[in-house]
Amino acid sequence: MIERTVTIVNTRGLHTRPAAALVKTAAKFRAEFFILKNSFEINGKSIIGVMTLAAEQGSTLTLKFNGPDEEQAAAAVVDLFERGFDEN
Amino acid sequence: MTETQRPTEEQILKGIAAAPGIAIGAAYLYTKHIPRVQAKTITPEDVPGEIERLRTANARSEKELRKILAFAEQKLGSESATIFEAQIMILSDAILMGTIEARIRGELTNAEAVVSDEISKYKHLMLAAPDDYMHERAHDVDDVMNRIIRNIQDQKLYSRLDGASIIISETLAPADTVVFSRNQVLGYATDLGGVTSHAALLSRSLKIPAVVGLRSATKQIQTGDLIAIDGYAGTVILNPSPETLRVLEEKAERFRQFELRLTGIAGLPAETLDHKRIELSSNIEFEEEIEFAKERGSEGIGLFRTEGQLIGRPDYPSEDEQAALYTHIADAVFPHPVIFRTFDVGGDKLTPDAHHEENPFLGWRGIRVLLDRPEIFLNQLRAILRSSTRRNVRIMFPMVATLSEVQKARTFFRQAQEELRRLGIPFDQKMKIGVMIEVPAAALVAEQIAAEVDFLSIGTNDLIQYLMAVDRGNDSVAPLFQPFNPAVLRTIKHIVDAAHKRGIQAGMCGEMAGDPLATVLLVGMGLDELSVVPPVLPEIKKIIRSIKTKDARRVADKVLGMHHEAEIREYLSTIIKNRVPEIPFEG
Numbered sequence: 001m002i003e004r005t006v007t008i009v010n011t012r013g014l015h016t017r018p019a020a021a022l023v024k025t026a027a028k029f030r031a032e033f034f035i036l037k038n039s040f041e042i043n044g045k046s047i048i049g050v051m052t053l054a055a056e057q058g059s060t061l062t063l064k065f066n067g068p069d070e071e072q073a074a075a076a077v078v079d080l081f082e083r084g085f086d087e088n
Numbered sequence: 089m090t091e092t093q094r095p096t097e098e099q100i101l102k103g104i105a106a107a108p109g110i111a112i113g114a115a116y117l118y119t120k121h122i123p124r125v126q127a128k129t130i131t132p133e134d135v136p137g138e139i140e141r142l143r144t145a146n147a148r149s150e151k152e153l154r155k156i157l158a159f160a161e162q163k164l165g166s167e168s169a170t171i172f173e174a175q176i177m178i179l180s181d182a183i184l185m186g187t188i189e190a191r192i193r194g195e196l197t198n199a200e201a202v203v204s205d206e207i208s209k210y211k212h213l214m215l216a217a218p219d220d221y222m223h224e225r226a227h228d229v230d231d232v233m234n235r236i237i238r239n240i241q242d243q244k245l246y247s248r249l250d251g252a253s254i255i256i257s258e259t260l261a262p263a264d265t266v267v268f269s270r271n272q273v274l275g276y277a278t279d280l281g282g283v284t285s286h287a288a289l290l291s292r293s294l295k296i297p298a299v300v301g302l303r304s305a306t307k308q309i310q311t312g313d314l315i316a317i318d319g320y321a322g323t324v325i326l327n328p329s330p331e332t333l334r335v336l337e338e339k340a341e342r343f344r345q346f347e348l349r350l351t352g353i354a355g356l357p358a359e360t361l362d363h364k365r366i367e368l369s370s371n372i373e374f375e376e377e378i379e380f381a382k383e384r385g386s387e388g389i390g391l392f393r394t395e396g397q398l399i400g401r402p403d404y405p406s407e408d409e410q411a412a413l414y415t416h417i418a419d420a421v422f423p424h425p426v427i428f429r430t431f432d433v434g435g436d437k438l439t440p441d442a443h444h445e446e447n448p449f450l451g452w453r454g455i456r457v458l459l460d461r462p463e464i465f466l467n468q469l470r471a472i473l474r475s476s477t478r479r480n481v482r483i484m485f486p487m488v489a490t491l492s493e494v495q496k497a498r499t500f501f502r503q504a505q506e507e508l509r510r511l512g513i514p515f516d517q518k519m520k521i522g523v524m525i526e527v528p529a530a531a532l533v534a535e536q537i538a539a540e541v542d543f544l545s546i547g548t549n550d551l552i553q554y555l556m557a558v559d560r561g562n563d564s565v566a567p568l569f570q571p572f573n574p575a576v577l578r579t580i581k582h583i584v585d586a587a588h589k590r591g592i593q594a595g596m597c598g599e600m601a602g603d604p605l606a607t608v609l610l611v612g613m614g615l616d617e618l619s620v621v622p623p624v625l626p627e628i629k630k631i632i633r634s635i636k637t638k639d640a641r642r643v644a645d646k647v648l649g650m651h652h653e654a655e656i657r658e659y660l661s662t663i664i665k666n667r668v669p670e671i672p673f674e675g
Contacts, residue, residue: 002526016174023177046183047174048210051225054217065136 001066004074007058010084014055018085023029023047031067033077044077098329101302103277105322107625108299108347110340111275112316112333114310116253123237127201130192138192142199145239146179152235175232200240207233254317256309275317277324292380292622299324302526320623346626350612354385358629360611361636367617368629369424371597375413378420381622385629387422390545390619391484391597392417394468395431404431407467407474410559414475425480427545427597427619428472429524430465433457434485449553454487459496469504476516484522484545489529494540522596526550531579532584544587545619552576571600572656577648579652584614593617593642605660607631612644635670 006035008014014022026045035046035053037060042049044063055061061081065074119141130138157172178184184206191202207229214226252272259280276291276298291298297319309315309326316325316336320343325332358368369390370381373631381389397405397413405413408552418426432454445451458465472483485497501521508515523540525531526547538544552569553560555576560569570576580596586596595617604627610618611632643663650656 011406016225017170020170020174020177043183047177047181048184048207048229051174052210052213052217052230054214054219054222 001064002070002074004063004065004078005060006063006078006081007060008055008081010087011057012087013057013059014050014053016051016060018087019047019050019053021085022077022080023050025080026073029065029067029069029073029078031065031070031073033073034064035063036062036080089363096327098332099308099326101277101305101308101324101326103299103302103305103322103324105319105621105623107291107296107298107299107319108343109275109295109319109468110316110336110343111254111297111319112328112336112340113252113274113314114255115256115311115313116312117306117309117316118255118257119306123200123234123241125200125204125237126198128163128198130196130198132196133343135193135196138199141240142188142192142203142236145199145236146185148239149232150176150179152239153232166628170663178229178232179236200237203233203236203240203530207236232439239613241546254315256315258306275319276300277302277309277315277317279305280547281304292377294428322451332456335576353626353629353633354383356385356629356633358387358632359633360632360640362638364611364637366611366615366632367593367595368625368632369617369619370625371619372622375417375420377622378417381625382421384622384625386424386622386625388421389417389426390595390617392426392428393432394428395433398431404464404467407471410468410471411474414472414481415515418475418478418481422478422480425482427482427484427522428475429484429486430458430472431456431642449559455485455493455497456487458485459493459500460559462500465497465500466504466507469501470508473504473508473515473519474513476519477514479516479518481516482520482522482526482543484543486524486547487550488523488525488537489527489538490532491536494523494537498540501627522595525583526598528555528579531555531583534583535589538587538590538592541592543595543617544583545597545617546580546583547613548576548580548596548600551579551598552600555579570653571598571603571606572653574648574651574653574656577613577656580610581644581648588614591616595619604628604631604664605657608635608640608643608663609647609660611635611637612640612642613645614641631664 010018023045035042035044035050037053037055044050053061063074063077064077067073075084144362153172153176157169157176161169188199188202188206191197191206192199195202211226211661212235214222214229217223221412249590252274254275254277256277257279259278260276273296275296278298278300279302280300297317299317299319299322302324305324309324313326314328316328316333317323318325318336318339325336328336357365359365367387367390367658368385369388370384370386370604372378372381372389373393373396377390394410397410412426452460458468469483472481475481483501485494488494488497498521505515518544522543522545523530523537524545524547525534525537526549528551530537531551534544550569552558552571556568556570558565558568560566584594593616596615597619601610601618602624604624607618607628608631618628627628645659647656647659650659
């Protein structure tokens with residue numbers, strides 16, 4: 001299992017469009033993917049779960065990946081966060 | 089009859105005209121259908137069938153949402169459509185559906201009860217968040233949950249809407265419209281919303297008469313009531329008397345005849361009999377309105393309210409995002425001009441900054457906000473400049489009170505030009521700058537302001553409110569909101585003369601510009617440009633094309649010598665009835 005920490009950089013935060021992009025990206029990998037915010041954990045492959053994360057710009061999330069392709073999954077997901085979901 | 093004691097006398101509800109036309113028919117009170125859910129215990133043998141019902145319901149829900157998504161993308165743009173995409177993703181959310189199916193098996197409970205319980209958990213998490221954005225998402229989740237449950241229960245959508253009806257609702261969500269667009273809807277009337285609400289936009293694109301902003305229509309009207317909606321006057325008449333119906337049917341017929349001739353007039357120039365051209369353009373807020381404005385014969389956009397971009401988002405759009413929108417609009421109206429008014433936030437308009445004031449109309453709004461927030465202002469100025477390469481873009485500043493505000497705004501404008509020049513980004517070096525005159529202080533020094541800019545545009549709504557010291561939303565004083573008050577008319581004349589003295593254009597983009605009663609007078613006072621809401625464009629054009637400037641000037645002189653608003657109104661309505669009898673006009 002590997003862990004990564006990311007900060008939301010896009011101004012609108014993790015709203016509906018990035019949430020959908022995140023879930024779609026995670027779905028490409030077999031690794032399990034969980035997101036932790038404060039002490040709250042949700043499954044990163046579930047759109048309805050990701051939609052409950054009130055993650056605004058500047059907030060920090062811990063990402064956990066577990067599975068055969070966890071390295072690739074982590075790289076792809078972290079990249080998405082770093083690019084600010086291509087929003088600005 | 090659903091109740092024993094219901095008033096049967098005629099009642100007129102006043103709202104905002106959102107889409108032209110007259111409809112008479114039975115009301116259908118549209119309220120969100122919330123399915124009832126009862127938890128039932130099932131046997132282990134029932135489980136496969138129960139899971140099958142869930143899967144079938146999900147597939148059916150997806151089919152419904154795909155149609156709505158396609159409709160929304162086409163009518164509302166991809167940004168508003170995102171939510172339907174997310175709702176579709178929820179239907180195939182393997183984690184969520186896996187949990188629901190496991191619970192049906194494990195707890196031997198019927199599908200709709202588990203769906204309701206499981207999805208409600210997420211909904212409550214969203215409702216617990218402290219911000220509006222999450223509350224809206226909770227609404228979306230609730231929406232998809234009800235859709236699944238309705239399909240599990242195998243209920244048809246709004247099966248009660250049989251026959252042609254007039255829809256009465258609090259507001260219309262984008263998802264409702266696709267349903268209505270396939271039904272026989274005669275008209276819409278909503279409690280909430282303005283001319284730029286989704287409901288208004290959609291009814292216009294669907295060519296259905298609509299009145300919005302009625303406040304309490306859903307409380308006063310019941311399904312089955314006979315009502316009439318007048319999409320020109322912005323009224324809904326409950327229990328219309330036979331006499332009212334006759335008048336309305338006549339009016340509808342006159343408008344039908346008039347509309348038939350519109351196709352002809354839309355392509356003709358807005359010029360008087362003695363060939364004075366008036367720039368007749370329209371006020372809009374969303375790109376989706378352009379097509380309708382063009383159809384009605386608009387020669388450009390006299391007021392594009394850029395704050396429409398701020399609806400439903402917590403921040404200001406980036407320079408790139410704005411530049412893309414402005415460029416798209418400038419392209420769409422080319423070769424006609426478009427006037428972008430910089431963000432007018434504050435007053436009754438939303439501001440992304442969480443900011444509360446005791447007296448917002450006299451507070452931090454319009455240019456005052458922009459001058460205090462240079463980063464927002466410069467972003468917007470650069471974005472507007474970048475959209476100007478076809479040379480049909482103009483810019484206008486709202487809520488100006490003093491000359492020094494104009495000078496400061498121009499300094500920022502020059503700075504934005506300088507920055508783009510340095511980056512080698514092309515723009516129209518001669519872009520026209522204008523000021524909206526809506527504060528009495530600015531009206532009084534209009535000539536000094538005119539010396540600094542390329543055009544003035546009169547914003548009558550605020551000008552009248554500030555001049556008469558009256559909030560027209562306040563019923564006790566609303567009658568004092570008088571566009572034809574001599575004080576208002578003299579102020580308008582003063583502004584027009586000031587502009588002309590400095591050799592620049594004087595326009596008007598307030599509601600008064602679109603009032604057929606005012607057209608002759610405004611032409612007579614020398615206005616060069618009138619920017620109006622698209623539904624009234626043909627009427628106003630018809631009036632302009634029926635008069636001579638000489639006669640209009642005489643009318644204006646006479647009116648400016650009158651003492652009372654009532655007297656002025658009466659005189660002007662006689663003029664219109666005599667001069668342009670074909671205008672379906674009510675005085």
